[in-house]
Amino acid sequence: MGSISGDEINLEDGQGEKIFVSVRVRPMNAKELAKNDTSDWECVNNNTIVYKNASTERSMYPNAYTFDRVYGNESTTREVYEVGVKRVALSVLNGINTSIFAYGQTSSGKTYTMTGITQYAISDIFDHISNQIDREFVLKFSAIEIYNECVRDLLSADGTPLRLLDDPEKGTVVDKLTEIHLEDWTHLMELLAVCEAQRKIGETSMNEMSSRSHQIIRLTIESTSNEFSVIDSASTLTATVNFVDLAGSERASQTLSAGKRLKEGGHINRSLLTLGTVIRKLSKGPKGHIPYRDSKLTRILQNSLGGNARTAIICTLSPAHTHLEQSRNTLLFAICAKDVRTSAHVNVVMSEKALVKQLQREMARLSNEVKNMSASTNDSEVKVKEKEHKIQKMEQEVKDLTQERDLARARLEEILRAAGVDQNLLPWIDSGSWDGSSVSGHLRGGSWDGSSVSGHLRGGSWDGSSASGHLRSGSWDEHSTSDTSDVAVNTPLSSAAVNIPLSSAAVNTYSFPKNHKLHNPNEDHYVFDNITPREFMNQYFGPDPTQDWEKTSQKLRGRTHSVDSFKDVEEGSEKDEAKANEGNLGNSHVDDHSTRVSIEDVTCSKPPTLTRSTSCSAIVEGDSSSSPVSEKNAVVESKSESDIKELCRQDSQSSFQSADEKEMQQIDGGVLDLSPSSRTLEKVMEYDLRGRYKDNMVKGTSKAVESGDKMKEGEKEWCLVFEEQRRKIIELWNECNIPLLHRTYFFLLIKGDPSDSVYIEVELRRLSFLKQTLDEVSSARALTLERAMLSRKLLSKFTSSERESLFVKWGIDLESRNRRFQLAQLLWTLTDDFEHVKESADIVAKLVGFEEPNTTPMELFALSVPPKQESQGIFSSWRNALSLLRY
């Protein structure tokens, strides 16, 4: 792939690469001018900014500061982007992780600058991609904010704080972060609007739209060559670009903060202080303790600051004398940042698709060489022997390659099948596969010089001698249960890199298969195509995470026991998150403590222990302390235990594959793992259960007949009830995606004895509660998107002049997309009837005029109006709300 900018930065200077630091001074704003404040700073050339009033005061601070670039108050964001920042940002296209930050005091212009920079950079990325015909690109978009030391997913309606996990290869990763396959510019604008609407902003006396959180927008770019003629190009490059808009440092006295704003300010200042300390220490060299872990911000940005990333920092200043101290602090930060070095390198990931193609190509080449050797006949006897020896070695190599190729292919097919991709579209289906054995025939008769093979292989990033070894020792091997689909060529890997969902990846990733033609997610499509919000979310945001009951319930608990490769490194503050998390749950979904305990029982993934009741029936025990029957322990018959062990083994083997696909494999008798599918197991269990249950019945009946007795009416009834309850349980298990392990235990141990009724009822209650919770979470998620899309639709009901006068009435800045979007959402919330939209708009206009100390109109509105209800008109609720507010 060609370089995207002429002036490439040299990555190999031995000491790493310096952060590109620029300073931008914004113009004086209306408030500063009204107070007759003076402007303190002047950019005397492209690199130096000086303090203008040096002669009037004696100060310990320097008066002139030099940086990679400085921009005066007349500069445009385009200029700031074009010089330096662009080069750093676009390195992502060459497989280098990059980060662009804006740092500065509140109201100094960080959001103003970063909004433009983000759009210019992504626009250039799109342009570059559209001009590349020899590589295929996959873009994934994600966004978070760090608010009051909690990490939130800006693309999810669920405000639950996300956890940070330490991954040995990727560093700190945000657990369960939504990642969306980015389609085009319109899609990007939609996503940025959703982020803007979701981001916490608030009014302070210094900035009426002050960002109260740090925002990180992340774009991951993977590119794979279409052509596989050169070994290097068979690899996938994958890298991320972060656009970081930090919250501004602030002084409570200046921002006149109190209450909520003061608390936010405290968190903001603390994390910026840690960022400052990290930068200061890094500027003295990477040795010694760097306190990355002291704040979520520095943990997340660790790679961008001292690790594998190319970084640019734009420090923004207010020129006003009132802010002199803050401006000097910003410049001191910038001075330290100048000396920080990162060690960016190209991230190459070899996807299995590339690997299969590469192996195939290599085998074809060997085949040709063998043919050529066969053609040569005038060799001496010694030389013929030598060649025969080489040929034997090569035969072995060919066998190895065949095996590796087949394994890589099988693995890829497995992944594609899981993603629902039509396998007929796979590139190698039609191409004649090369059969190693037929080559042996050629080899025997001819002569051959194998030296060129290893020479060729070693020339690339992949080397023939290590090909099979690399595969075996890499992150993938035939029996691996790892869900990583790629083989690393250079470490570290920046992300899993095939464009298909991997069932249990660290992030909640969804991207569309290459052949999937995605419609533009525009609101017309959504509003008029009778598509439900849930379908819409699934289509555009990927599979609903709430379908995965385990993950969701773990999220609800704020803690996980999952056995993934990450090390859980949560600290005190994250315990708070978990608490907050539970608090949320308590407010929204959970009515009583006992129910929450129940759900924990069901969701606990630590290996259950078996207990049996005195009635010889048993239950699954997730957490013995919370089980009402845990004291009644007894040993389960050994036969069942071995059954269970076997089932557990199969369950763990089956974690990657869906029930359907395994069943398919079983039927096909294919090359893949043939362990029984969960569905098959379920059938076995049903059969088992029915068998035992029927056995009991038959025995009971025959006994009854023998004794001339009739089966008691109560027993018959119980049998019917049991049958019905069992059916319901299976239904709920399927709906809540309950793991096979739990199902297995349950049905091995509950045999239909009347004394089991209590356990069955407990199971039913737990499942019903779980189902209800999952439904609520997923509809809340759908609702946010629905609002976002519909609000735009509603605004489009107005002519442009109507819209303008509406915005004027609403008292909002026409340029402020964020405000407009929020108000449009508001508008949508208060009407479910398009006829009333204009009337509603007037009411919004009134509401926006409503002032109350410490409460924004939006907050008031959120408090007073219930969420959209389906049949009952929200319009009347709105009117009621308004009358409550004495309008």
Ligand SMILES: Nc1ncnc2c1ncn2[C@@H]1O[C@H](COP(=O)(O)OP(=O)(O)OP(=O)(O)O)[C@@H](O)[C@H]1O
């Ligand atoms: N270079 C500039 N030219 C013109 N206006 C600017 C410039 N920089 C900032 N502004 C204006 O100054 C105001 C504050 O800017 P902005 O919200 O970007 O500050 P911020 O640093 O992000 O503040 P906070 O940290 O409080 O979020 C906005 O109204 C913005 O339009």
